[in-house]
Amino acid sequence: MKTPETYFIEDVQLPGEERGGTLSQAEQAFLDKYVGLEQDRLLSTTPRVDPRGDAVLPGFAAKAAAGAEDEGTDAGFEARVREMSEVQLVSFAVDGREFALPIMVIQEVIKFVPPTKLPTAPSFIAGIINLRGKVTPLLRLRNLMGLPSKSGENDRFIVVCRHRGLQVGLMIQSVATMYRARHEDVDWGVAVHFGDSAEFLMGLLKNGDKLVSILSIDRLVEGVLKREGGPDA
Numbered sequence: 001m002k003t004p005e006t007y008f009i010e011d012v013q014l015p016g017e018e019r020g021g022t023l024s025q026a027e028q029a030f031l032d033k034y035v036g037l038e039q040d041r042l043l044s045t046t047p048r049v050d051p052r053g054d055a056v057l058p059g060f061a062a063k064a065a066a067g068a069e070d071e072g073t074d075a076g077f078e079a080r081v082r083e084m085s086e087v088q089l090v091s092f093a094v095d096g097r098e099f100a101l102p103i104m105v106i107q108e109v110i111k112f113v114p115p116t117k118l119p120t121a122p123s124f125i126a127g128i129i130n131l132r133g134k135v136t137p138l139l140r141l142r143n144l145m146g147l148p149s150k151s152g153e154n155d156r157f158i159v160v161c162r163h164r165g166l167q168v169g170l171m172i173q174s175v176a177t178m179y180r181a182r183h184e185d186v187d188w189g190v191a192v193h194f195g196d197s198a199e200f201l202m203g204l205l206k207n208g209d210k211l212v213s214i215l216s217i218d219r220l221v222e223g224v225l226k227r228e229g230g231p232d233a
Helices: 004-010 025-034 036-044 077-083 190-198 217-226
Strands: 059-061 086-094 097-102 106-111 125-131 134-140 157-163 166-172 174-182 201-207 210-215
Touching: 025 036, 025 134, 025 166, 025 217, 077 201, 086 157, 086 166, 086 210, 125 166, 134 217, 157 217, 166 217, 174 201, 190 201
Parallel strands: 097 210, 134 166
Antiparallel strands: 059 106, 086 097, 086 174, 106 157, 125 134, 157 166, 201 210
């Protein structure tokens, strides 16, 4: 099996150039919630980045979900994934724990870009970047998942996904590996077994003696847009 880096470089293409200028409904909803009246000033001071043209920020791209070039996952995406006989996953590490996402939801993986901070945002939002003209919030997975931060372990990459018009980046330490997960090797009823602790999970992959947590990008983004709280939330 190819390594994630080989797959991203050889097998896929980056999304086309974004025009920018017009915010999607999801982008506007995020800015209204976490930025408020300072939107114009904040956006004007957030530098545009494009990993394709900057040797300091090399990027890798993944295949978008069918029909996801503009909006991202649709309402029936997770149900379709659960019916697949096999799903390809990309896994990554956060504070010693392994998470994964279906490769169809990953737009690209880029090296970490320092975000523009949002003074009133809760701690699970690191800030925003302007990725080829798209407002892209960066989410701290360790905060969302309630993981204790380990000293000296910094996030070095960003997994960029798109959910219904909002492009988001998940901050990770490293890309781990790729899996071809058979339907019978995944527990899709994780919420039934773990309750609230599985708020952002869509399944668990059984890989030998370990379990790999499969994230739900839909639940992550929807949870961020619904959550309340200030900078220390």
